[in-house]
Amino acid sequence: xxxxxxxxxxxxxxxxxxxxxxxxxxxxxxxxxxxxxxxxxxxxxxxxxxxxxxxxxxxxxxxxxxxxxxxxxxxxxxxxxxxxxxxxxxxxxxxxxxxxxxxxxxxxxxxxxxxxxxxxxxxxxxxxxxxxxxxxxxxxxxxxxxxxxxxxxxxxxxxxxxxxxxxxxxxxxxxxxxxxxxxxxxxxxxxxxxxxxxxxxxxxxxxxxxxxxxxxxxxxxxxxxxxxxxxxxxxxxxxxxxxxxxxxxxxxxxxxxxxxxxxxxxxxxxxxxxxxxxxxxxxxxxxxxxxxxxxxxxxxxxxxxxxxxxxxxxxxxxxxxxxxxxxxxxxxxxxxxxxxxxxxxxxxxxxxxxxxxxxxxxxxxxxxxxxxxxxxxxxx
Amino acid sequence: xxxxxxxxxxxxxxxxxxxxxxxxxxxxxxxxxxxxxxxxxxxxxxxxxxxxxxxxxxxxxxxxxxxxxxxxxxxxxxxxxxxxxxxxxxxxxxxxxxxxxxxxxxxxxxxxxxxxxxxxxxxxxxxxxxxxxxxxxxxxxxxxxxxxxxxxxxxxxxxxxxxxxxxxxxxxxxxxxxxxxxxxxxxxxxxxxxxxxxxxxxxxxxxxxxxxxxxxxxxxxxxxxxxxxxxxxxxxxxxxxxxxxxxxxxxxxxxxxxxxxxxxxxxxxxxxxxxxxxxxxxxxxxxxxxxxxxxxxxxxxxxxxxxxxxxxxxxxxxxxxxxxxxxxxxxxxxxxxxxxxxxxxxxxxxxxxxxxxxxxxxxxxxxxxxxxxxxxxxxx
Numbered sequence: 001x002x003x004x005x006x007x008x009x010x011x012x013x014x015x016x017x018x019x020x021x022x023x024x025x026x027x028x029x030x031x032x033x034x035x036x037x038x039x040x041x042x043x044x045x046x047x048x049x050x051x052x053x054x055x056x057x058x059x060x061x062x063x064x065x066x067x068x069x070x071x072x073x074x075x076x077x078x079x080x081x082x083x084x085x086x087x088x089x090x091x092x093x094x095x096x097x098x099x100x101x102x103x104x105x106x107x108x109x110x111x112x113x114x115x116x117x118x119x120x121x122x123x124x125x126x127x128x129x130x131x132x133x134x135x136x137x138x139x140x141x142x143x144x145x146x147x148x149x150x151x152x153x154x155x156x157x158x159x160x161x162x163x164x165x166x167x168x169x170x171x172x173x174x175x176x177x178x179x180x181x182x183x184x185x186x187x188x189x190x191x192x193x194x195x196x197x198x199x200x201x202x203x204x205x206x207x208x209x210x211x212x213x214x215x216x217x218x219x220x221x222x223x224x225x226x227x228x229x230x231x232x233x234x235x236x237x238x239x240x241x242x243x244x245x246x247x248x249x250x251x252x253x254x255x256x257x258x259x260x261x262x263x264x265x266x267x268x269x270x271x272x273x274x275x276x277x278x279x280x281x282x283x284x285x286x287x288x289x290x291x292x293x294x295x296x297x298x299x300x301x302x303x304x305x306x307x308x309x310x311x312x313x314x315x316x317x318x319x320x321x322x323x324x325x326x327x328x329x330x331x332x333x334x335x336x337x338x339x340x341x342x343x344x345x346x347x348x349x350x351x352x353x354x355x356x357x358x359x360x361x362x363x364x365x366x367x368x369x370x371x372x373x374x375x376x377x378x379x380x
Numbered sequence: 381x382x383x384x385x386x387x388x389x390x391x392x393x394x395x396x397x398x399x400x401x402x403x404x405x406x407x408x409x410x411x412x413x414x415x416x417x418x419x420x421x422x423x424x425x426x427x428x429x430x431x432x433x434x435x436x437x438x439x440x441x442x443x444x445x446x447x448x449x450x451x452x453x454x455x456x457x458x459x460x461x462x463x464x465x466x467x468x469x470x471x472x473x474x475x476x477x478x479x480x481x482x483x484x485x486x487x488x489x490x491x492x493x494x495x496x497x498x499x500x501x502x503x504x505x506x507x508x509x510x511x512x513x514x515x516x517x518x519x520x521x522x523x524x525x526x527x528x529x530x531x532x533x534x535x536x537x538x539x540x541x542x543x544x545x546x547x548x549x550x551x552x553x554x555x556x557x558x559x560x561x562x563x564x565x566x567x568x569x570x571x572x573x574x575x576x577x578x579x580x581x582x583x584x585x586x587x588x589x590x591x592x593x594x595x596x597x598x599x600x601x602x603x604x605x606x607x608x609x610x611x612x613x614x615x616x617x618x619x620x621x622x623x624x625x626x627x628x629x630x631x632x633x634x635x636x637x638x639x640x641x642x643x644x645x646x647x648x649x650x651x652x653x654x655x656x657x658x659x660x661x662x663x664x665x666x667x668x669x670x671x672x673x674x675x676x677x678x679x680x681x682x683x684x685x686x687x688x689x690x691x692x693x694x695x696x697x698x699x700x701x702x703x704x705x706x707x708x709x710x711x712x713x714x715x716x717x718x719x720x721x722x723x724x725x726x727x728x729x730x731x732x733x734x735x736x737x738x739x740x741x742x743x744x745x746x747x748x749x750x751x752x753x754x755x756x757x758x759x760x
Contacts, residue, residue: 025631025633026631026633027633125633126633126634183624184624185615185618185619185624186615186618186619186621186622186623186624186639186641187610187613187615187618187619189624189639189641189642190606190609190610190618190641190642190645191610193606193639193641193642193645193646194603194606194607194610194645196635197602197603197606197646197649198578198603200635201599201602201603202599203583219581219582222577222581223574223577223578223581223603226570226573226574226577227574227607229570230567230570230571230574233567235565235566235567235701238565238566238567238570239565239566239567241566242566243566244563244564244565244566244569244672251405251406251670253405253406253407253505253506253666254506255576255580255662255666259566259569259573259669261566261569261570261573262569262570262573265570265573265574266573266577269577282635286633286635289639290631292624321615321701
């Protein structure tokens with residue numbers, strides 16, 4: 001690693017407690033909640049160089065750096081965030097949080113419900129992208145950030161960036177929406193529902209109140225993750241990486257792991273079921289399904305986007321079939337029709353939906369070029 | 381329905397018992413087995429007008445007609461088989477069977493194992509496409525059919541037609557391979573493995589021996605079918621049919637059925653889990669995964685196809701992403717390189733993989749035109 005392309009180094013998480021009740025889209029109210037977050041870089045005197053990173057389904061606040069020097073892996077977007085990297089921490093003050101409903105330290109279904117002193121479980125309210133954006137705006141207030149230089153997210157994270165631009169137009173200078181969509185398709189919802197049904201019908205789910213039962217719905221989580229993984233990779237990419245390779249070279253005529261792709265998926269599923277919370281998985285998929293800013297405008301996306309004043313960068317990946325380029329183009333067309341400034345990059349990549357987490361050079365170059373411009377706006 | 385486009389009418393199934401042991405690819409032997417089948421039309425004196433219909437994953441022998449006049453639905457391919465239909469029963473003698481390992485009357489995991497007088501369950505051997513073809517050839521012997529005028533199948537059924545052309549080149553005049561592939565891709569195998577894992581990890585599966593436990597792994601079967609259904613439909617087709625329609629018009633902020641697509645999938649899953657056998661589902665997906673005629677020829681498909689003497693019709697559907705047109709073209713290119721006669725139709729359809737069961741006009745026209753030629757060969 002060169003000196004200009006390096007890590008943010010050792011980081012630590014911070015907690016922010018909010019005592020002002022938060023009214024949610026579902027009609028319920030959270031009387032108090034906490035958010036866990038990390039920051040990288042320094043907020044400038046004008047407080048104009050802040051960037052918010054919004055995470056996707058299984059993401060969290062640990063986006064860059066390491067907690068300990070010997071941590072096996074760095075934060076989930078360490079490839080993009082750091083000194084000399086596209087989200088350059090020498091220029092920007094970067095904030096990454098775990099969303100409400102998460103399972104990495106922010107208040108969620110596995111947290112203790114102050115009213116019952118038991119884990120929230122099934123009583124935790126369904127949260128939506130607009131709810132998250134409201135909670136994030138309060139975190140911005142707490143940090144003294146009136147206006148973000150940029151809000152950036154991939155997939156479900158991109159939806160949050162878009163929602164910010166609509167709900168708080170004055171507080172977002174740039175919205176970077178990667179591998180996302182203005183709403184899910186029927187197929188997207190269908191995949192989410194199969195994943196949810198896997199969890200909901202797992203006998204260890206106990207209607208969401210498994211914490212007190214000394215149970216974990218691992219089978220359901222594992223299936224949800226295996227299925228998810230298939231949709232995050234491209235058919236070609238999976239073919240190149242695994243093809244029809246057999247672990248032992250010959251057919252076994254049984255149901256133990258046999259093809260390399262089976263081994264990979266089962267491993268990913270097992271690992272995920274060890275650390276992720278089943279109720280959070282359900283909540284995150286529902287937030288995806290419900291996201292549809294056009295809904296409050298009679299289905300008119302252009303009308304929904306009218307209020308936005310941000311500059312937009314929209315990016316998609318050619319082999320992404322979970323959130324295909326068509327979905328991003330739908331958003332771009334809406335933004336153009338709403339008379340917004342938008343740059344669009346459709347990036348050739350074999351990495352499918354996962355490409356937003358990868359480092360295909362044209363993607364890194366696009367992000368770097370756009371964020372260079374953002375840095376110049378900040379300095380101006 | 382016009383007089384030239386009508387049903388085969390009332391049909392009934394027949395059973396054939398085979399006492400000659402069948403050696404399977406897995407190394408095991410079935411000492412005896414029975415096959416259930418139906419026939420439509422009349423075998424001509426020369427016994428040259430027989431057509432074999434091979435079924436796909438969840439199919440069976442009841443391909444056309446009704447058992448009772450008031451049956452709610454006809455056989456699964458009633459749209460294609462009947463007097464005046466493309467597979468014209470005024471000209472052809474049509475045979476449809478349930479494959480070995482099935483759950484509709486042929487010997488399978490839910491049948492009684494003569495050695496134990498208990499259901500076979502987990503002891504039923506894994507069967508392959510070549511095993512099926514061998515069993516089908518014995519049925520042909522029983523029926524006095526030396527050579528099929530055509531063998532026709534979609535998806536897994538197409539693999540059987542292809543395997544016949546390789547294993548019994550003298551016994552197949554025409555092989556019609558629809559929405560199929562010369563082998564599964566990593567993504568195909570991945571989807572099958574998620575479905576299998578859903579069944580295998582269902583506590584009611586009992587390692588495959590659930591029959592004696594008064595249990596049925598409904599949860600697993602239901603998930604397998606829901607997932608399967610997503611992959612049988614096209615993204616666009618699903619979007620047109622269901623879109624983001626809500627059953628009640630508004631978000632419910634819970635996990636009960638909410639979007640129409642959820643309702644559809646759950647219904648399909650529930651229905652399937654009421655009648656399909658979990659062990660059969662596992663066997664069928666393994667037969668799909670293992671199918672790879674090139675494997676015995678060092679991966680050389682052209683070498684595998686050399687022995688075939690049949691004429692081929694290969695057909696694919698533009699919106700089929702489970703077995704995409706690319707897969708059919710791979711087969712067509714192999715057949716051409718092996719110097720075989722092959723016609724190829726890539727049919728514009730929004731019906732995804734399910735299109736092979738539907739009646740898009742260009743598809744029906746293609747089948748009719750090709751089978752007209754087959755009928756003329758028979759008459760000549």
